[in-house]
Amino acid sequence: MSFEQNAQHLKGLKVPPLPLMMRNLALAAICMIAMFQTPASHAQQATEIQLTYSKGQFQPSQVSAPADKPISFRIKNLDAKAMEFESTSLRVEKVVAAGSEGVVNVRALKPGRYEFYDDFNDKARGTLTVQ
16 A cells, blocks of 8 residues: 555544643543542551560560551660561561661551560560550
8 A cells, every 4th residue: 555545544534633632641641640549538647656675675565556557666676686576466577686776567457465576585575455
């Protein structure tokens, strides 16, 4: 097919002008972005729990948090050696170096009692009560 024949063939087709196509594409992109955005009102602020690890023990050893809300543990290790904040029921573990601080984020939990411990020291244990 020659260029002239192809041009004659395409004359009958209705092709939207380029600006209209760009506008539709931009509108579709905006809709996709808006659809995947989470409004600030739906984002939950995490409950922060401060823990200190000193002399091989958690202080406080018993903490509480509200149910159905994310939790953020901030662990300050004051000991001269590393410790590992671990919990099977919370499904978390984090090594916190000596003299440093670590943060462990936990999903929203149902009411219950959740244990945590130092994996390097069997005697260091604590509990989180979610109400």
